[in-house]
Amino acid sequence: MADRPRAPQRIRRLLRAIARPMKSDRGRGGPVVHxxxxxxxxxxxxxxxxxFRQTRLGRVIPPYGALRDVADVARRIVRRGLPDVEVHVTLGGNDITVTTDHDGYFxxxxxxxxxxxxxxxWHRADLHVVTHDGAEPIHSYTDVYIPPEDTDLLVISDIDDTVMYTGVADKLRMLYRLFVKQAHQRTAFPGVSAFYQALYVGQSEEARRPILYVSRGPWSIYEMLEEFFQMNDIPVGPILFLREWGITWRRPWPRRAEEHKYALITRMLDLFDDLPCVLIGDSGQHDPEVYTRIVKEPPGGVMAIYIRRVDSHVDRERAIDRLRQEIAHTDCELILAADSTAMAVHAHDRGFISEKGLQAVRRDSREETS
Structure with missing residues (x-):
């Protein structure tokens, strides 16, 4: 086992993780589109x-090193969104112009x-932004995922306590898990990577299915979650958060988001209305209630709900069992699973994943828990 990094090294890794999104402007500051x-x-x-607008780095700040990381962390804390700015989006021969909200989001x-x-x-979307202060126009681009025509299944998964251990909504705890703890102290649940890889390639091993992830966390941890998916070899997909927390000194609590997950998932199901779907969540939040509500409403199309059991409270298990009975008359099965292997066994039985995929989940679960 490798030696545990010393405290200064761990702090530097944490600083670099938080500061990384600020590096792209090379300290010049000004308007940025992300x-x-x-x-x-x-x-x-x-x-x-x-x-949003970023502050400019002073000339006394070196381009590299701990002082630069500290300065970039400070810049990240004080950056502010730019409201009422027009963003022109082009995707292939299609285009649209939208306006940012009061937090700078579009x-x-x-x-x-x-x-x-x-x-x-994956298709490239180009963005062109002109701010109100006469600054140079901002150009950027991002990738947009459009499933191939022969796609046979859509996967929508929660992240918090479903893919990774608790911590997505707690930014500091998440950063600690990702960049401070030793590599063998996994942030992902055992077998998760193999299970999602198996769902991604399907029974044919060539499916390349869309996997969309949702979280109750804020947009500000987007880059850290991307890092998490890469570190744990989990299939990449659009990471769709529920909300911007909007925390300020006057309003120190996150904005409420009870209906946002429901609205987001139903919107995705409407978009991919010709695809059967699998929903994955955990027992700790409201995933079973939200998912069964979706199943009971038209047009249907959800084939299975996988709920990771993250506690052993008898009352909670009884409540989930009642939800299972409520949808027993539908084509959808609700599976309360103790681990990734239990989910994979059912997915294999339903033809969602291959035998090779099932064995990979079993193998990885054993290795990661040993």
Missing amino acids: PYRGYGSTREAFLMGRV NAKLALHEPLPLDIS
Whole structure:
């Protein structure tokens, strides 16, 4: 086992993680547009992002080292969104102009009148922003995922306590797990990587299915979650958060988001209305209630709900069992699973994953828990 990094090294890794999103402007400051990966169908596409202003680094700050990281962390804390700024989005031969909200966020729903190439799934969207202060126009781009025509299944998964241990909504705890703890102290649940890889490639091992992730966390941890997915070899997909927390000195608590997960998932199901779907969540929050509500409403299409059991409270298990009975008459099964292997066994029995995928989940679960 490698030696545990010393305290100064761990602090530097943590600082670098928080400061990393600020490096792209090379200290020049000014307006910045940060788009997130988008998703869509052959009919329409969605993408989101933020336009904000960053402070400029002084000349006394070196371009590298701990002092620069500290300065970039400070810049990240004080950056502010730019409201009422027009963002022009182009995707293939399609375009739309949207306006940022009071926090600087924009949400583009782009009708695809001009078809995109069918032989690729990831498409480049270009963004052009002109701010009100006469600064140089800002250009950026992001990727938009459009499933191939032969896609046979859509996977929508929660992140918090489903893919990774508790900590997504707690930014400091998440950063500690990702960048401070030793490598063998996993942030992902055992077998998660193999299970999601198996769902991604399907029974044919060549499916390349869309996997969309949702979280109750804020947009400000987007880069850290990308790092988490890469570190744990989990299939990449658009990471769709529920909300911007909007924490200020006057309002120190996150904005409420009870209905946001429901609205977001139903919107995705409407977008991919010709695809059967699997929903994955955990027993600790409201995933079972939200998911069964979705199953009971038209048009249906949810084939399975996998709920990771994250506690052993008898009352909670009874409540989930009642939800299972409520949808027993549908084509959907609700599985309360103790681990990734239990989910994978059912997914294999239903034909969602291959035998090879099931064995990979079993092997990885054993290795990660040993």
